[in-house]
Amino acid sequence: MTMINYFRFLLFCSFGVLLSACNDNSNNSSIDTFDRELMLTHWADNIIIPRYETYVSSLEDLESKTEEFITNASVDNFDVLRSSWLSSYTAWQAVSMFEIGKAEENGLRNYTNIYPTDTNKINQNIAEHDYNLTLPSNFDAQGFPALDYLLYGLSEDKSEAAYLLTQSDRNLYLSLLVTRLKLLAEAVVDDWKSGYREEFIANKGSSATASVDKIVNDFLYYYERFLRAGKVGIPAGVFSGSSLSHTVEAPFCGVYSKDFLLASLTAVQDFFNGKSHLSNGTGESLNAYLDYLNTKIEGADLAVLINSQFDSARNKINSLNQNLKKQVETDNVKMLEAYDELQKVVILFKVDMMQALNIKVDFIDADGD
Amino acid sequence: MDVFSKYLNQKVDIAPLITFRIFFGLLMLFSILRFWYHGWIEKLYLNPTFHFKYYGFEWVHVPDNYTYLLFIICGISAFLVALGYQYRLAMLTFFLSFTYIELMDKTTYLNHYYFISSLSFLLIFLPAGRYFSMDAIRKKNSSRYIPRWNIDAIKLLLAIVYIYAGVAKLNYDWMYNAMPLKIWLPSKFDIPFLGDLLQQTWLHYAFSWAGMLYDVTIVFFLLYRRTRWLGFMAVVVFHLLTRVLFPIGMFPYIMISATLIFFSGEWHHQLLRFFNKIIVGSKKYLANQKALEVDVSRKGQLKRMLIFSFFIIQILLPWRYLCYPGNVFWTEEGYRFSWRVMLMEKAGYANFKIVDAKSGKRFYVDNRDFLNSFQEKQMSTQPDFILEYAHYLGNHFKRQGHQNVQVFVESYVALNGRKSRPYIDPTVDLMKERESFEHKDWILPFETKD
Numbered sequence: 001m002t003m004i005n006y007f008r009f010l011l012f013c014s015f016g017v018l019l020s021a022c023n024d025n026s027n028n029s030s031i032d033t034f035d036r037e038l039m040l041t042h043w044a045d046n047i048i049i050p051r052y053e054t055y056v057s058s059l060e061d062l063e064s065k066t067e068e069f070i071t072n073a074s075v076d077n078f079d080v081l082r083s084s085w086l087s088s089y090t091a092w093q094a095v096s097m098f099e100i101g102k103a104e105e106n107g108l109r110n111y112t113n114i115y116p117t118d119t120n121k122i123n124q125n126i127a128e129h130d131y132n133l134t135l136p137s138n139f140d141a142q143g144f145p146a147l148d149y150l151l152y153g154l155s156e157d158k159s160e161a162a163y164l165l166t167q168s169d170r171n172l173y174l175s176l177l178v179t180r181l182k183l184l185a186e187a188v189v190d191d192w193k194s195g196y197r198e199e200f201i202a203n204k205g206s207s208a209t210a211s212v213d214k215i216v217n218d219f220l221y222y223y224e225r226f227l228r229a230g231k232v233g234i235p236a237g238v239f240s241g242s243s244l245s246h247t248v249e250a251p252f253c254g255v256y257s258k259d260f261l262l263a264s265l266t267a268v269q270d271f272f273n274g275k276s277h278l279s280n281g282t283g284e285s286l287n288a289y290l291d292y293l294n295t296k297i298e299g300a301d302l303a304v305l306i307n308s309q310f311d312s313a314r315n316k317i318n319s320l321n322q323n324l325k326k327q328v329e330t331d332n333v334k335m336l337e338a339y340d341e342l343q344k345v346v347i348l349f350k351v352d353m354m355q356a357l358n359i360k361v362d363f364i365d366a367d368g369d
Numbered sequence: 370m371d372v373f374s375k376y377l378n379q380k381v382d383i384a385p386l387i388t389f390r391i392f393f394g395l396l397m398l399f400s401i402l403r404f405w406y407h408g409w410i411e412k413l414y415l416n417p418t419f420h421f422k423y424y425g426f427e428w429v430h431v432p433d434n435y436t437y438l439l440f441i442i443c444g445i446s447a448f449l450v451a452l453g454y455q456y457r458l459a460m461l462t463f464f465l466s467f468t469y470i471e472l473m474d475k476t477t478y479l480n481h482y483y484f485i486s487s488l489s490f491l492l493i494f495l496p497a498g499r500y501f502s503m504d505a506i507r508k509k510n511s512s513r514y515i516p517r518w519n520i521d522a523i524k525l526l527l528a529i530v531y532i533y534a535g536v537a538k539l540n541y542d543w544m545y546n547a548m549p550l551k552i553w554l555p556s557k558f559d560i561p562f563l564g565d566l567l568q569q570t571w572l573h574y575a576f577s578w579a580g581m582l583y584d585v586t587i588v589f590f591l592l593y594r595r596t597r598w599l600g601f602m603a604v605v606v607f608h609l610l611t612r613v614l615f616p617i618g619m620f621p622y623i624m625i626s627a628t629l630i631f632f633s634g635e636w637h638h639q640l641l642r643f644f645n646k647i648i649v650g651s652k653k654y655l656a657n658q659k660a661l662e663v664d665v666s667r668k669g670q671l672k673r674m675l676i677f678s679f680f681i682i683q684i685l686l687p688w689r690y691l692c693y694p695g696n697v698f699w700t701e702e703g704y705r706f707s708w709r710v711m712l713m714e715k716a717g718y719a720n721f722k723i724v725d726a727k728s729g730k731r732f733y734v735d736n737r738d739f740l741n742s743f744q745e746k747q748m749s750t751q752p753d754f755i756l757e758y759a760h761y762l763g764n765h766f767k768r769q770g771h772q773n774v775q776v777f778v779e780s781y782v783a784l785n786g787r788k789s790r791p792y793i794d795p796t797v798d799l800m801k802e803r804e805s806f807e808h809k810d811w812i813l814p815f816e817t818k819d
Contacts, residue, residue, distance in 0.1 A: 033558065033564075034568075206557055206559045238732065239735060241725075305788075347789055351782065351789040355714060355716040356552065356786065357556065358553055358555070367479060367617055367620075368479070
């Protein structure tokens, strides 16, 4: 009987814990919890929407520069057009990771930056006038990679390139592509501003479809697939056994491929750290969230580890040739080394960060134990 | 007469076994329907191109579209069990179809499913169809009283499940680090009323310790009449709380209804009278007062021997991990089938490298080309999955015409909030390793610094 009394005592203790817990909750309103709503608001208002606005205005500029070039195909206007293309392509690197909401619905990334671009298809489209750019088969005949071809791939010689671009309806295709990019981007910003922002912030729960889970998954997917693999791994031959230098980003222009990679890496790191787009301020972020969860591991903070791994990846990338295509062709080992550093971030993200945040990678809603 | 045969001849009211059968059948039917409704037949079995097999059960295959038929058979047999129609055959069919489904892919392994398989195996041999059943009406051979061991067998199985689950919690991480609850609970911030509370460290410890105490002691509370209701209240609170906090499907309801077996025959009889009133209306189904004698034939003895061996296995199997070196949470050698329920948070990443041994040419595999995300998650933290997948990849690339194929893996695993560390020896060609019950010496040691 004493045994039973003992068990009963223990059980009452556990109930006691539960009960006192409930009391504690009602009395103490200053319990320190991480405010996910604040984080989502900061993401939407200070990072995602401003980055998209920058991107859209860069595309508006690109559109007007395109029109100017079409009316007057001078080499000067051609230079201006090219540099506008560079600005908007760079701005794109900062928004590509947010494939959520309208961007996800419309498949923004697929229509914007699928490379290597198919030059035969582009020429065929231009020649036949009969194409539907909304078809998946035309993913690789539009967007920035196709513009890269039209602006830099027609000829090595600048004035000849400018001349060729005005011939055989190429300029028509050019202006179509630019307008299409702008419309696609505008649809996303408009959606954010007309209700999606509120929906995004309100969806602050912990389910697999909640905003934090979704955007973190998108963010990781982008980093792994499009930054690590797309910009570095695939050209370096990590997945094929032999290097594929033609698969670098913007191969016709060439010299900006490293800058795009760096822009993308910085955009990813800034998002992680919650850095505002238009100021140097920071707000609630994955970094702060990890700090809150107090994931002190082996004496170092996980967020610090992630940032320093980002930095060593950046250091490796900085030592690469401006033209990644040349880098792959001349010294692919360096490219592979850069890949390895980028890869280490994947492990910190997918294993350590996801465990700490208790977010499932591409969650399938099966039962657990 | 010795104590054993005296025990063997002891008779009790059959009613607890009968309500058990009815709840079990209905809950299983519902589980099957729920599984189907959620689209998991497609997601977990039909869509993946590759399935992870249990060692020794590589012959079990997903029978394409006949998988639906398998689920239909499983569901119907569960319903027949509830009705008590051709009980033994229905129970056998349920056991076989359910277990076959579980064997199709070990990605979906859950202790709960193993519990259902074990329980349904045991139920084949218990006379749960002999009262308040269609068989009893049809064959007119029902019994009101049965040898006591039949009901004790179910209690014993439940005791094993709970006590082993409790003992498994007696480890450093669970007791002194409140891991993995410290990771899991804060992420449930959006649960009404509890959300903020779940952020509190003291609560993680309270839940860890209370959960351990619950598992270890609950059976004793249920065994004694005076503490039974208190115990049952704890069962309800505990399982409903786990239902709120974790995605564990039907299990809480199964356990809550299973623990009713501890209540008295009279109590269950009232329940049956109630069922009878609302479903059948006539009293004749409960009128029988006969007793089922102990089957002393050779067949009966064999059956009891079989059940006895079943329990010996159940009691010994969870200790097999002691035969392996290293931390069982890390190596997972002897981890399954041991009632280690919700004990660890493990995340991993496995990057497979295919190498041509002669030319040294190498490339990495994109796991998404072969596995769904659930399979990839399970694969990346369990060595037997990693090995099986490595062989699958090796053979796949051989068929594609690659020569001298070697498969290496660079993998990292984080266990219970520790920093990720290398998991599998990246210099070992997994194509040369074979699955066996022996220790896998290519698992890197788990040197814990914290």
